[in-house]
Amino acid sequence: MSEFKDKVIWITGASSGIGEALALEFARQEARLILSARREDELKRVGALTKLPELDLMLLPFDLSxxxxxxxxxxxxxxKFGRIDILINNGGYSQRSEAIETPIEIDRQLMEVNYFSYVALTKAVLPYMKRQKGGQIIAISSIAGKFGFYLRSSYSAAKHALHGFYESLRLETESFGIKTMLVCPGKIKTNVSFNAVTANGKTHNKMDESHENAMSADECARQIIKGIRNNKEEIFIGGKEILMINIRRFFPKLFSKLLRKQSPY
Ligand SMILES: NC(=O)c1ccc[n+]([C@@H]2O[C@H](COP(=O)([O-])OP(=O)(O)OC[C@H]3O[C@@H](n4cnc5c(N)ncnc54)[C@H](OP(=O)(O)O)[C@@H]3O)[C@@H](O)[C@H]2O)c1
Structure with a gap:
């Protein structure tokens, strides 16, 4: 029997990509799911794919902004469920614009959705988890949460901010049995580059070349679930781009050279 059987798990960004893959994998493991995103029709589609009975499924559409x-x-x-065991803050969107061309409103919106919404949902579940004497809060960051990258200034800033918040929160809440994990995916094949915002506020609307042959969302979801099961504090998921984390740590000059050779797409 899966240890996630009957666990109540709230997933944001569940209408596509990594969030959808997490929903389907947790459903296979007989968890009880709350699925959130803006597009209700897509949440209904994912909800139907989970094959969970109404009793074990809730669609909760809203805008993270x-x-x-x-x-x-x-x-x-x-x-509905009487408890919340796991919150997975996953919803969000990326950026494909130079800082100099990006209006501040777009920077603020990137922070709102990719950082402040995570904080708000976390604060909303914490009192219940404290009362339950346990829970897990997951934040989907990025390798862009570990180092800045071309065309990602405010996206990267928002992801960096998650690390400061959740590393602090971990220390404050572990005595209540609350565990926190930061997930840093590299390149995962989803719609993330299509949905990335550009300087004029429109979406990038293209699949980046680097995402074409990237790891699948299903494999990413499996690795996230393994991290949750093993109570990891931080995990990195992806292909060879993940090597950059250790290259930076041990060979900072080489990192600096390699970074400049990467394509933003
Ligand atoms: N794919 C990668 O290579 C990669 C790498 C590093 C980190 N990540 C992170 O992984 C997470 C999931 O992204 P993904 O790759 O699965 O991309 P995706 O396929 O574009 O999925 C993004 C999800 O976030 C939801 N979302 C976006 N803006 C929202 C808003 N304002 N309000 C509510 N929901 C919103 C979308 O749903 P609606 O449009 O229906 O609202 C969708 O379900 C993101 O936090 C992303 O930054 C991805």
Whole structure:
């Protein structure tokens, strides 16, 4: 029997990519799921694919750029399931624009969705997890949360901010049995580059070459679930791009040279 059987798991960004793959894998392991994203029709599609009975499934659509009602959303989940075991903050979008050309409103929006929404949902579930004396909070960061990259200034900043927040939170909440994991994917084959914002506010609308042959979202989801099972604090997932983390640590000059040779796409 899976250790996730009957666990109540809230996944944001569940309408596509990594979030969808997580939903399907957790459903196979008989978890009880709350699926969130903006597009209700896509959440219905993913919900149907999970084949979970109504009792074990809740679709909770909302926009991560407006989380004023985060505690209301958590209360709705508590009303139906009576507990929240795992929150996976995964929803978000990337950037393909130079800092100099990017209007500040776009920078602020990137921070709102990719950082502040994670903080808001986390604060909404923490009182319940504290009362339950346990829970797990996962934040999907990126290798861009470890080092800056071309055309990613505010996306990378938002992902870096997650590390500061969750590393601090971990120390404050582990005595309540609450565990926190930061996930740093490299390149994963999803719609992330299609949905990335450009300087004019429109989406990039292209699959980046580096994502074409990247790791699948299914494999990424399996590795995230393994990390949750093993109570990891931070994990890196992807192909050879992940090597850059250790290259930076041990050979900073080489890292600096290699970074400049990478294509932004
Ligand atoms: N794929 C990669 O190579 C990669 C690498 C590093 C990190 N990541 C991170 O992985 C996470 C998942 O991305 P993905 O690769 O699976 O991309 P994706 O296929 O584009 O999925 C993004 C998800 O986030 C949701 N979302 C976006 N903006 C939202 C908003 N304002 N409100 C609510 N939901 C919103 C989308 O749903 P709706 O459009 O329906 O709202 C969708 O479900 C992101 O945090 C991303 O930064 C991905």
């Amino acid at each position: 407006d989380t004023k009602n985060a505690s209301g959303l958590a209360a709705q989940i508590m009303n």
